[in-house]
Amino acid sequence: MTILTPNSPTAELQALDAAHHMHPFTQGVELAEKGARIITRADGCWLTDSDGNRILDGMAGLWCVNIGYGRTELADAAHRQMLDLPFYNTFFQTSHVPALNLAAKLAELAPVDLNHVFFAGSGSEANDTNLRMVRTYWQEKGQPERQVIISRWNAYHGSSVGSGSLGGMKGMHAQGGMPIPGIHHIDQPHWWAEGGYSTPEAFGLERAQALETAILEIGPEKVAAFIAEPVQGAGGVIIPPDTYWPEIQRIVDKYDILLIADEVICGFGRTGNWFGSETFGIKPDIMTVAKGLSSGYQPIGASIVSDKVASVIGNTEFNHGYTYSGHPVACAVALENLRILEEEGIVERVRNETAPYLKERFESLADHPLVGEVKIVGMMGSLALTPDKATRAAFAADAGTAGFICRERCFANNLIMRHVGDRMVISPPLVISKEEIDTLVTRARLSLDEALERLQKDGLMQAAPA
Numbered sequence: 001m002t003i004l005t006p007n008s009p010t011a012e013l014q015a016l017d018a019a020h021h022m023h024p025f026t027q028g029v030e031l032a033e034k035g036a037r038i039i040t041r042a043d044g045c046w047l048t049d050s051d052g053n054r055i056l057d058g059m060a061g062l063w064c065v066n067i068g069y070g071r072t073e074l075a076d077a078a079h080r081q082m083l084d085l086p087f088y089n090t091f092f093q094t095s096h097v098p099a100l101n102l103a104a105k106l107a108e109l110a111p112v113d114l115n116h117v118f119f120a121g122s123g124s125e126a127n128d129t130n131l132r133m134v135r136t137y138w139q140e141k142g143q144p145e146r147q148v149i150i151s152r153w154n155a156y157h158g159s160s161v162g163s164g165s166l167g168g169m170k171g172m173h174a175q176g177g178m179p180i181p182g183i184h185h186i187d188q189p190h191w192w193a194e195g196g197y198s199t200p201e202a203f204g205l206e207r208a209q210a211l212e213t214a215i216l217e218i219g220p221e222k223v224a225a226f227i228a229e230p231v232q233g234a235g236g237v238i239i240p241p242d243t244y245w246p247e248i249q250r251i252v253d254k255y256d257i258l259l260i261a262d263e264v265i266c267g268f269g270r271t272g273n274w275f276g277s278e279t280f281g282i283k284p285d286i287m288t289v290a291k292g293l294s295s296g297y298q299p300i301g302a303s304i305v306s307d308k309v310a311s312v313i314g315n316t317e318f319n320h321g322y323t324y325s326g327h328p329v330a331c332a333v334a335l336e337n338l339r340i341l342e343e344e345g346i347v348e349r350v351r352n353e354t355a356p357y358l359k360e361r362f363e364s365l366a367d368h369p370l371v372g373e374v375k376i377v378g379m380m381g382s383l384a385l386t387p388d389k390a391t392r393a394a395f396a397a398d399a400g401t402a403g404f405i406c407r408e409r410c411f412a413n414n415l416i417m418r419h420v421g422d423r424m425v426i427s428p429p430l431v432i433s434k435e436e437i438d439t440l441v442t443r444a445r446l447s448l449d450e451a452l453e454r455l456q457k458d459g460l461m462q463a464a465p466a
């Protein structure tokens with residue numbers, strides 16, 4: 001058979017893709033008819049597709065290319081490591097240099113008492129590790145009845161059976177027998193969609209206190225851990241009210257419940273600090289990391305574990321691990337990525353310069369007739385689309401109809417902005433320049449104008465009944 005190349009005609013690439021490639025979170029038949037957009041190369045914040053379009057990537061791939069595309073240092077690190085030692089495992093009392101260096105580097109970067117690292121191949125795998133680790137922790141502590149993990153509706157923790165069960169995506173739970181037992185979901189701190197009867201501050205407290213209510217219902221002696229993203233990413237960049245995290249911290253401390261901060265998106269500069277836990281004053285026992293850890297150049301995830309938890313887990317044989325736990329090439333690339341983030345001061349530049357600029361420019365979209373609230377922290381933001389700002393109404397049409405139309409307009413205008421239902425989200429590479437931020441916002445506004453026109457023409461600006 002012929003192997004196609006990035007220079008092959010788009011129609012051929014699409015036909016072969018449609019014939020054999022099953023896409024994640026995609027309706028295959030519909031995509032096969034339409035043809036996938038084929039991305040062929042990328043540099044900095046810009047993608048090129050098979051038709052030669054240059055597209056501004058407002059999503060950093062899938063929330064991960066923090067350092068931007070095209071860094072040859074990372075390619076060189078992978079090349080060197082493949083020649084030296086392309087693979088070895090970390091089972092059976094062996095180790096290798098990239099894994100031990102990366103573990104030490106993560107311990108240095110992470111908050112004070114998080115000094116131990118268990119590697120995985122992805123964020124989903126790392127959360128599966130966490131699920132088993134917190135339950136094993138309590139077993140080893142002589143409290144084996146502490147097995148329930150509390151999570152939140154509309155959280156995203158991955159797509160494996162374990163991590164998908166920890167997540168609170170109802171569409172995922174509806175397929176394939178999830179959630180597994182022992183996971184309890186509470187409501188999310190999503191003020192715009194669910195909290196309009198109250199102030200954001202009061203609502204944030206109320207949604208945090210839902211954790212205490214759940215703990216008391218289940219019985220504190222049965223609860224192992226609470227898991228949450230500092231900012232829900234895939235759920236729509238839901239930034240909790242300021243009152244939320246301090247109250248959550250008070251509650252987990254009071255009942256001695258382990259706190260897992262899922263930093264897969266928030267980690268490595270996304271919120272303007274190295275970790276979202278710093279931005280929101282969270283003191284986790286375990287942090288999940290992936291995505292920005294390697295800026296997506298290699299698949300890798302990890303659990304960064306506190307002294308308290310690691311000392312207990314270390315007393316038993318933890319019967320868990322992946323062939324690619326601490327894969328040497330992935331570790332070498334992640335180390336090089338962290339070196340560049342640190343030495344080039346990328347996180348500081350986000351915090352002090354580009355994130356404040358993005359905030360100012362992105363918030364200017366609030367005056368658009370289609371836009372309700374605008375939320376942003378660091379380099380992650382979202383716009384709620386609404387047919388009626390005054391009442392914060394949802395659309396009468398199926399959720400996601402307006403968001404999809406807006407995303408299609410963004411695509412047509414060579415901007416990648418994703419939609420989550422009727423929320424538009426951005427999460428650009430951390431290296432985005434002020435000029436590129438201007439381009440992003442200009443294209444977003446144009447796309448909103450075109451989406452509004454289309455929604456009006458199709459009679460879709462009707463509000464759902466309150």
Ligand SMILES: *Cc1c(COP(=O)(O)O)cnc(C)c1O
Nearest residue numbers: 122123124156157158262264265
């Ligand atoms: C993407 C994501 C995951 C899952 O990571 P994968 O590498 O896709 O398995 C877990 N948690 C959060 C918060 C994520 O955004």
